[in-house]
Every structure is written in structure tokens, then in C-alpha cells.
Amino acid sequence: MMKINRKKGPAGLYIHIPFCVKKCGYCDFLSFGECDEEIQKKYAESLIAELSLYRGQNIKCDTIFIGGGTPSLLRQEHIAKILEAAEAAFCVAEKAEVSLEANPGTLSRDKLRAYRKAGVNRLSIGVQSMDDGMLSFMGRIHSSRDFTENFQAAREAGFSNINVDLMFGMPGQSRQMWRDSLEQVLALEPEHISFYSLQLEEGTTFSRMYREGSIDLPPAEEDRAMYHEGIRMLREAGYHHYEISNCAKPGFECQHNLKYWSFDEYYGAGLGAHAFLYDKGRSCNVSDFDAYFQKIGRGELPADPDGYSYETQTDLMGEYVFTALRKTEGLDMEDFRRTFGENFFSVYEDQRQTIRAYVKSGHLALNGTYLALTEKGIDISNEIMAEFV
Amino acid sequence: MNSYQKYIRNFSIIAHIDHGKSTLADRIIEKTGLVSQREMKEQFLDNMELERERGITIKLQTTRLVYKAKDGNEYIFNLIDTPGHVDFTYEVSRSLAACEGAVLVVDATQGVEAQTLANVYLALDEDLEILPTLNKIDLPSARPDEIKAEVEDVIGIDASEAPLVSAKEGIGIEDLLEEIVHKIPAPSGEVDGKLKALIFDSYYDNYKGVVIYTRIFDGKVKTGDFIRLMNTGKKYEVTEVGIYSPGPVACRELKAGEVGYICASIKRVADARVGDTITLDENPTEKPLPGYKKVQPMVYCGIYPAEGEKYENVKDALEKLQVNDAAFHFEPETSTALGFGFRCGFLGLLHMEIIVERLEREFDLAVITTSPSVIYKVVLTNGDIEMVQNPSNLPDPTDIDHIEEPIVKADIMIPKDYVGNIMEICQERRGKLIHMEYITETRVQLHYEMPLNEVIYDFFDALKSKTRGYGSLDYEFLRYEKSNVVKMDVLLNKDLVDAFSMIVHESKAYARGRFVCSKLKEVIPMHQFEVPIQAAIGQKVIARETVRAYRKDVIAKCYGGDISRKKKLLEKQKEGKKRMRQFGTVEVPQEAFTAVLKYDENK
Numbered sequence: 001m002m003k004i005n006r007k008k009g010p011a012g013l014y015i016h017i018p019f020c021v022k023k024c025g026y027c028d029f030l031s032f033g034e035c036d037e038e039i040q041k042k043y044a045e046s047l048i049a050e051l052s053l054y055r056g057q058n059i060k061c062d063t064i065f066i067g068g069g070t071p072s073l074l075r076q077e078h079i080a081k082i083l084e085a086a087e088a089a090f091c092v093a094e095k096a097e098v099s100l101e102a103n104p105g106t107l108s109r110d111k112l113r114a115y116r117k118a119g120v121n122r123l124s125i126g127v128q129s130m131d132d133g134m135l136s137f138m139g140r141i142h143s144s145r146d147f148t149e150n151f152q153a154a155r156e157a158g159f160s161n162i163n164v165d166l167m168f169g170m171p172g173q174s175r176q177m178w179r180d181s182l183e184q185v186l187a188l189e190p191e192h193i194s195f196y197s198l199q200l201e202e203g204t205t206f207s208r209m210y211r212e213g214s215i216d217l218p219p220a221e222e223d224r225a226m227y228h229e230g231i232r233m234l235r236e237a238g239y240h241h242y243e244i245s246n247c248a249k250p251g252f253e254c255q256h257n258l259k260y261w262s263f264d265e266y267y268g269a270g271l272g273a274h275a276f277l278y279d280k281g282r283s284c285n286v287s288d289f290d291a292y293f294q295k296i297g298r299g300e301l302p303a304d305p306d307g308y309s310y311e312t313q314t315d316l317m318g319e320y321v322f323t324a325l326r327k328t329e330g331l332d333m334e335d336f337r338r339t340f341g342e343n344f345f346s347v348y349e350d351q352r353q354t355i356r357a358y359v360k361s362g363h364l365a366l367n368g369t370y371l372a373l374t375e376k377g378i379d380i381s382n383e384i385m386a387e388f389v
Numbered sequence: 390m391n392s393y394q395k396y397i398r399n400f401s402i403i404a405h406i407d408h409g410k411s412t413l414a415d416r417i418i419e420k421t422g423l424v425s426q427r428e429m430k431e432q433f434l435d436n437m438e439l440e441r442e443r444g445i446t447i448k449l450q451t452t453r454l455v456y457k458a459k460d461g462n463e464y465i466f467n468l469i470d471t472p473g474h475v476d477f478t479y480e481v482s483r484s485l486a487a488c489e490g491a492v493l494v495v496d497a498t499q500g501v502e503a504q505t506l507a508n509v510y511l512a513l514d515e516d517l518e519i520l521p522t523l524n525k526i527d528l529p530s531a532r533p534d535e536i537k538a539e540v541e542d543v544i545g546i547d548a549s550e551a552p553l554v555s556a557k558e559g560i561g562i563e564d565l566l567e568e569i570v571h572k573i574p575a576p577s578g579e580v581d582g583k584l585k586a587l588i589f590d591s592y593y594d595n596y597k598g599v600v601i602y603t604r605i606f607d608g609k610v611k612t613g614d615f616i617r618l619m620n621t622g623k624k625y626e627v628t629e630v631g632i633y634s635p636g637p638v639a640c641r642e643l644k645a646g647e648v649g650y651i652c653a654s655i656k657r658v659a660d661a662r663v664g665d666t667i668t669l670d671e672n673p674t675e676k677p678l679p680g681y682k683k684v685q686p687m688v689y690c691g692i693y694p695a696e697g698e699k700y701e702n703v704k705d706a707l708e709k710l711q712v713n714d715a716a717f718h719f720e721p722e723t724s725t726a727l728g729f730g731f732r733c734g735f736l737g738l739l740h741m742e743i744i745v746e747r748l749e750r751e752f753d754l755a756v757i758t759t760s761p762s763v764i765y766k767v768v769l770t771n772g773d774i775e776m777v778q779n780p781s782n783l784p785d786p787t788d789i790d791h792i793e794e795p796i797v798k799a800d801i802m803i804p805k806d807y808v809g810n811i812m813e814i815c816q817e818r819r820g821k822l823i824h825m826e827y828i829t830e831t832r833v834q835l836h837y838e839m840p841l842n843e844v845i846y847d848f849f850d851a852l853k854s855k856t857r858g859y860g861s862l863d864y865e866f867l868r869y870e871k872s873n874v875v876k877m878d879v880l881l882n883k884d885l886v887d888a889f890s891m892i893v894h895e896s897k898a899y900a901r902g903r904f905v906c907s908k909l910k911e912v913i914p915m916h917q918f919e920v921p922i923q924a925a926i927g928q929k930v931i932a933r934e935t936v937r938a939y940r941k942d943v944i945a946k947c948y949g950g951d952i953s954r955k956k957k958l959l960e961k962q963k964e965g966k967k968r969m970r971q972f973g974t975v976e977v978p979q980e981a982f983t984a985v986l987k988y989d990e991n992k
């Protein structure tokens with residue numbers, strides 16, 4: 001059985017909005033295109049009911065992240081009421097980070113002002129690319145210009161902490177195209193930039209096209225070159241590369257996402273939302289609308305009975321390691337010991353040789369009590385992380 | 390005739406699938422007041438969840454009803470339900486043998502179908518009084534006069550007085566009940582004669598052992614009697630007799646003309662075979678009832694525990710199913726691809742699907758089924774004969790003189806507009822048209838002789854798909870016939886996956902090979918390396934496809950705190966390394982095994 005000795009800090013709260021105008025060609029997240037206002041309204045009401053179930057438990061929380069899907073698709077009143085419900089149910093810290101994900105094409109000045117007023121203080125805008133041809137190929141509903149306008153409008157509405165999401169390693173994308181996109185985004189000086197290498201997920205349009213041979217991907221070396229070039233450009237522009245796919249101006253690291261990588265607790269509300277609590281382990285909500293509405297209707301937490309993963313101490317340790325290794329500062333072996341009451345190297349006795357070899361080859365670095373992937377190590381991060389699961 | 394027999398009516402309801410047999414049975418039960426409407430689950434007699442969901446009756450149900458007729462007398466109705474599918478023809482024929490009459494339900498919108506006819510012939514074989522009844526009369530598309538004429542033309546029985554009912558709406562049920570009283574003969578039989586009783590069904594009860602459903606023809610039976618089952622020759626002491634009304638109600642004795650159940654501490658359903666005759670051990674009847682046969686599986690497939698499922702659990706479940714199903718056979722087998730599993734024999738495809746679904750639902754097991762196969766008669770050069778139902782067991786080609794495959798008589802009934810389509814799919818499946826007849830101006834019956842091997846793959850799906858669901862099929866075994874069949878293997882990344890091996894006719898091998906390869910290409914996930922998929926006969930590759938490599942050492946986004954995917958990916962990477970070391974092989978998802986069997990309209 002699991003045993004976590006770590007002291008509880010304030011938790012994070014993730015709120016999922018599973019609606020999009022339409023599904024992008026590469027996306028396999030839990031989100032549905034073409035949903036009418038009726039269901040969106042019903043969903044927002046259910047979310048509010050779900051959040052209210054946490055009332056009276058005095059749960060401290062210092063980050064809220066409204067993700068999707070496309071949360072900015074919802075009417076602004078819904079967002080305001082959802083946040084109101086979250087604040088009524090949880091003890092939300094005064095300086096809590098409150099993020100909202102938005103996609104260009106669904107934003108307006110009114111909405112942006114309303115979000116600020118409702119307490120959103122961090123905006124995460126998914127542009128993915130600044131190349132209009134690429135955007136349309138990806139199935140995005142906006143142009144690069146829509147994005148630039150939205151970004152400026154967000155500044156005018158008072159957002160002083162903005163993240164921009166980008167993707168690389170796209171079919172037909174050259175290194176030059178990637179540099180151009182990144183440069184144009186850097187010119188706007190966002191506080192935070194996330195950059196993800198495209199992954200083909202089974203069941204997506206992209207995956208099907210790739211199988212059929214109608215699209216190709218840049219070769220692995222090219223993909224890695226784009227990654228390292230991206231990091232170089234971001235560093236030069238004054239960003240701190242703090243997680244495999246995330247860079248921020250100092251002090252603007254995403255506190256919510258860091259909870260995922262730092263073994264902190266988080267609650268999840270909404271369809272398919274995941275949670276991690278020391279006394280309950282990992283769980284997730286049902287991912288079917290009817291089941292969700294039914295459970296909420298009965299006043300129950302909409303947890304998916306099959307979503308609980310029974311986890312042994314070993315499972316939890318493995319998770320601790322591979323999530324911590326995503327941070328460039330790496331894994332703090334001292335914190336590991338405090339958390340599990342065991343020494344890192346006695347738990348991973350069998351891996352000692354392998355770790356040493358990776359350190360020697362320059363893929364891992366030992367730094368005081370910290371063990372971290374080097375930039376070179378990130379290229380084979382899965383191979384290294386797999387050693388610990 | 391004894392006086393009590395005058396008030397008994399033993400009858401079945403026969404119909405084509407979907408013509409509303411079970412709903413009608415429900416209404417009759419409701420009308421006779423046995424079960425109140427509130428207690429009435431829909432389709433009372435279909436008590437397996439699966440049956441209710443699929444709308445078909447698999448297991449027989451029997452119940453005794455009391456009907457107060459307009460003549461003022463109370464009648465006992467023994468309603469013997471029959472399974473509604475071609476795989477269970479023998480069971481149907483035995484239940485009919487237990488009756489004096491049959492209510493023939495015909496859908497007033499669709500008319501006579503292949504199975505309607507097949508069931509009518511079975512009933513006529515047993516000399517039953519047939520009571521045609523038109524159902525779904527409430528539908529606007531009902532054509533009662535036309536359908537009555539059709540029944541008279543096609544079946545040759547008088548339908549002028551056929552009750553018009555709607556089981557769904559409860560219309561006309563009273564008329565039908567009166568017809569049953571007046572038209573179906575009462576049973577006869579000597580109460581003082583030697584016991585002669587027919588087993589028409591049985592099931593296993595955890596407390597009582599096997600419960601036999603029986604119709605007493607002569608004599609009587611009570612608790613404490615020693616009975617003998619004439620065909621198996623086994624002897625048992627009766628522990629209980631009773632009737633179903635609708636739950637079991639013990640009674641003092643069962644006597645000639647009655648229908649009820651007998652328990653006698655019998656351990657397996659296979660020991661109380663349908664069609665066998667029960668008599669008293671001390672004072673036996675001379676001759677058993679006619680019509681007994683031991684049912685044999687016609688279709689075989691492998692059933693294997695899916696990844697993460699335990700062999701023992703599957704074995705336990707199969708044993709439990711077998712206790713209740715004399716027609717289902719299984720024995721252990723091993724596959725290099727799938728490990729330890731079982732070779733299972735079924736009456737037909739539906740029977741197979743039912744067993745697999747029950748494993749999944751009632752026992753919550755994840756299983757993989759391999760391509761179904763028929764039984765081939767392999768004549769060796771030394772004159773020996775081997776019966777082979779597993780492609781992997783086919784002897785070396787040099788030892789084989791020739792192979793014979795089972796041929797069935799397939800009767801297909803379709804609206805005439807589809808004749809061209811259907812002849813085409815039958816021809817593709819090596820069917821030989823014996824003759825074709827117009828049942829009515831718009832409906833045609835095609836009589837084919839076809840290899841069973843072709844029927845079990847996807848024929849039924851193809852038939853339904855090509856006739857928008859209007860086609861119906863009935864088939865029965867005819868004979869073995871010499872045939873040019875070959876074993877086709879499938880290789881993934883150059884490794885033979887025995888679970889995909891199948892026996893096909895030489896003329897079909899190339900098309901089948903291409904189909905299987907293209908289906909596998911769709912479902913096999915991309916690996917770090919290219920995966921060639923090949924179909925081969927012996928050493929000769931006859932079809933090939935390739936799954937593209939997807940080499941990226943991905944950096945999964947752990948979105949919204951969902952680390953489970955990333956974890957799975959890492960675990961897989963770790964596992965994959967192990968597995969590749971062990972077999973150097975390809976990951977094959979479970980769905981691949983069913984995908985290669987599915988009918989594909991566009992193929």
C-alpha cells in the first residue's frame with residue numbers, strides 16, 4: 001500500500017472544458033466539436049454543482065487551471081460562475097495563479113475583459129504555428145493575424161502573464177518555418193512559451209494520413225534539431241528552460257503545471273478530469289456526458305470507478321521519478337527520501353549501473369542532491385524514464 | 390382420452406427472428422394472469438440478458454398457464470418456447486415433438502421468411518396442428534390479406550381464420566387463446582402405460598443438479614422412481630418432479646399428456662441429452678421415442694485469454710458454460726502466438742458468438758477468438774482418415790491424398806429485386822444454385838449447395854447487408870465433398886502467427902490473403918520499425934502489406950495532470966524491449982483477430 005510522508009501543501013485545481021469549435025487533425029484530447037449552447041450551459045451548471053461538492057472541507061488551493069478543449073469557447077458568464085463556485089468551495093489563496101486556455105478565433109475584447117474581472121490572471125493561447133498554410137492544414141480555425149490581434153487585446157485587457165503554445169515537427173515543416181514561427185511569437189514577448197513536438201496519436205486524422213502514406217514527418221534528427229534550436233533561441237531571448245517543453249521569463253513558470261511534475265496534490269473537476277491526492281491516489285472522472293450528468297444529478301462526485309489506479313509504493317516512486325525528470329532542475333533525491341522514507345539509490349539499486357552509464361555519456365547529470373536529464377538526455381528521455389517504471 | 394387430458398393444450402410458438410414471438414409469448418402469459426403486468430419484465434421468456442438484448446431466444450423456456458375459456462372451462466396451456474435460430478434446429482424439432490400444435494407467427498408487414506418455412510416444415514414433420522397468426526397488425530404497413538394469401542400459397546395451410554394480433558399493443562390475444570383451445574388437439578396417452586417421456590431441454594441448477602424439461606407421453610413419474618435414459622443408458626433416482634408456472638413448483642407426479650420437470654441428481658447436462666427418452670428402470674417401455682440424435686459441433690475456433698487474463702479463469706468459465714450446454718465442446722490447445730487456450734466446438738456461428746459474449750459479460754473475461762473453422766475430412770495417402778478442425782493440425786501436404794469439406798443446403802429467401810446481388814455473393818462463395826422459386830410475385834427462394842466454410846465467415850453479414858436486412862437464411866448439413874482447399878498462413882515481420890492461419894479454397898486464397906493483409910494493416914499499431922504483413926501458402930507469399938514505422942522517441946504531453954498515458958507508454962517501452970528480446974515480434978491488438986473476419990462491403 002502506498003505511503004506518502006510528505007507534508008501537504010496547497011493543492012492545484014484543474015477544471016476541464018471539453019468543447020471545441022472543431023477537432024484539430026492531431027488532437028486526441030477529450031474534447032468534442034460542434035456542441036450546441038444548450039449542452040455547454042448544462043455542462044457549466046454541472047461543473048458548478050461538482051465544485052460545490054467540495055464545500056466545507058477547508059481545502060487549500062493556490063492554482064486553478066481551466067483547460068480544454070477550448071475553454072474560451074464558453075460564454076464568459078459561465079467562466080465567471082465556474083470560478084465563483086471554485087472560490088466558494090475551496091480556500092483559494094489570495095495570490096493564486098488562475099489560468100485559462102484560449103484559442104484564437106474564440107476570443108474577443110469583451111470576453112478578455114470579463115475573464116480578468118472574473119479573476120483569471122494567466123492566459124494560455126494556443127497558436128501552434130505562425131504559418132497560415134500550416135494552421136489550415138492542422139485544422140485550426142484561425143490565422144496568425146487573429147492570434148496577434150488577440151494577443152494585443154489580451155494585453156490591453158490587463159493580462160500580464162501570457163503563455164503561447166507552439167508545435168514543431170509538423171508534416172512539411174522546415175527548420176526555417178519553425179524558426180520563423182518562434183521568432184514572430186518572441187517578438188510579442190509573452191511571459192511563457194510551451195513548445196511541443198507533434199505526436200501521432202492513434203485514431204486522429206494525422207495518424208490515419210501517416211499510415212496511408214499521404215503525409216510524412218520530418219526525420220527524427222530534424223525534429224530534434226528543431227527542438228534544440230528552439231531552446232537556444234528562447235534562452236537568448238531571456239527565457240528560462242525549466243521543463244522539457246516549457247520556457248518562461250524568470251518568475252513566470254506555470255505554478256499549476258509544476259504541481260504535476262513535483263508530486264504535489266491536485267483536484268480535477270469536469271469530464272474526464274484527473275486528480276492526485278495523497279490519501280486517495282490517482283483517479284479520474286467519467287468521460288461520458290450522460291454518465292457525468294447523471295452522477296452530478298444524484299449529487300455524487302463523478303469519479304470513474306475504472307479510473308482509480310491501485311498503486312503500490314513502487315508505482316508511485318516510478319511516477320515520482322519520471323515526472324520529476326521532466327523538470328530541468330531534475331529530481332531532488334532529498335525530497336524523494338522525505339516523501340517515501342527511503343533512499344533513492346537503495347530503491348533503484350538495480351539501476352545504479354545504468355544511471356552511472358547515462359551520467360558518463362552525458363545524458364544525465366548529478367548535481368548535489370539533484371539528478372537531471374541533460375539537454376542531450378532529453379532526446380532519449382523515454383528510454384531513461386522507462387528504467388524507473 | 391383421459392378426462393384431465395381434455396383440458397390440456399401443449400403448443401409452441403414458431404416464427405422467424407424479429408417476427409415477435411417473444412413479445413407474443415409475453416402477452417399470452419400476461420393475459421392468462423400468471424404474471425401481473427407490473428411484475429412483467431419485457432419478454433418474460435427470454436431470461437438471459439443477452440437474449441433480451443439481441444431480441445433472440447437462445448435457451449428454451451417453458452411455462453404452464455391456466456386459461457379460463459369462453460366455454461367456462463379452465464384449460465392448462467403448456468407453452469413451450471423454441472430457440473429462434475438456425476443453429477438450434479435440432480432443439481427446435483425436439484420441443485415441437487413435445488407439442489400437439491404450434492402457433493405460427495408471421496409478421497403482417499414482412500410475410501413468410503426462410504426460417505418461418507424451416508420451422509413450419511419441422512412442425513409438419515411432427516404432425517402438429519399449425520395455427521397461423523398474423524402479428525404486428527397495428528403497423529400502418531401491415532398487409533393482412535396479402536400475407537394470408539402468401540401463407541396459403543407458400544405453406545399450403547388454411548389461413549382464412551388466422552387471428553390478427555398485435556403482441557406489442559395487446560390486440561387480438563383473446564381470439565388467439567380461443568383458437569388454441571378449439572384448434573389444437575388435446576394430448577392423449579396411456580396413464581397406466583409404461584413410462585415414455587421426452588427430454589426436450591435441460592439446464593443445470595446449483596442445488597438440484599440437472600433439471601430436465603420433459604413431456605410425458607405414456608405412464609407417470611414421481612419422486613423416488615428410478616428412471617432410465619434410454620439412449621445414454623444411465624439410471625437415476627428421481628428427487629423432484631414439478632411444473633413451471635413460471636418458477637418451479639414441485640408436484641406429486643407427472644402423467645401422460647403433461648409437461649413439467651424432473652430432477653434426478655444428474656451432474657452434467659450432457660448426461661440428459663435433448664431428444665432422449667425417459668422410462669422407468671423397473672418397467673421400461675420397449676422402444677424409445679423416435680428422432681434422437683447426438684448433436685455435433687459444426688464450427689470450431691480457438692478461445693484464448695487476452696493479455697492480462699488468467700487461463701484458469703477462462704477454463705472455469707468454459708466449464709460452467711459446458712455444464713449447461715450439451716452442444717458446446719472444448720479442449721486445451723496451445724498456440725505459439727497466443728499461448729495456452731482452448732479449441733472450442735459450436736453448433737454454428739451464432740452459437741459461437743453467444744458463448745464468446747457470455748464469457749465477456751457474465752464472466753467479465755477478456756478473450757481472443759481465432760478464425761472459425763469447419764471440420765475437414767483429410768484422406769491420407771496411406772488411406773487413413775483424419776478429421777481436422779484446427780488449421781495448425783493439417784498434416785504435411787505430402788501425406789495428404791485429398792481433403793473433403795462439409796457442404797450445406799442453404800435456403801435463402803429474399804425480395805426479388807435482390808436476386809442478382811445475392812446470386813453474386815453466393816457465387817463468390819462457391820455456391821451451386823440448385824433451384825430458384827417464386828414464393829409470391831415479389832419474393833424468391835434460392836436453394837443453394839454451399840461449402841459450410843464459406844457460410845461461416847461473413848455470409849450472413851453479406852446477405853443482410855446486400856438485402857438491407859430483408860434476406861433470410863436457413864442451412865443444414867448435406868455431405869462431405871472433395872475440395873481443393875489449402876492452408877493459408879499469416880506472417881508478421883516474417884514470423885508466422887499461427888492464430889491467423891486458415892483453411893481456404895485455392896481459388897479464394899489470393900483474395901482472402903489480400904483482404905486479411907489489408908485489414909491487419911489497418912489495426913496493427915505502428916512500431917519503431919517497419920512491419921511487413923504477408924499471407925502465404927507454404928513458402929509462397931501471395932499477398933503483402935506494410936505498416937509504416939513511426940520512430941519518434943516521443944515526449945508525451947502530460948495534459949491536465951493525466952500522467953497515466955505517459956506511464957503506459959513508458960511501461961510499454963520497457964515491456965517492448967523485453968518482448969522483442971524474447972520473440973522479436975509485433976504487437977497485435979485483440980481487435981485484429983475479429984477484424985479479419987468482418988464482412989467488408991467495399992472489399
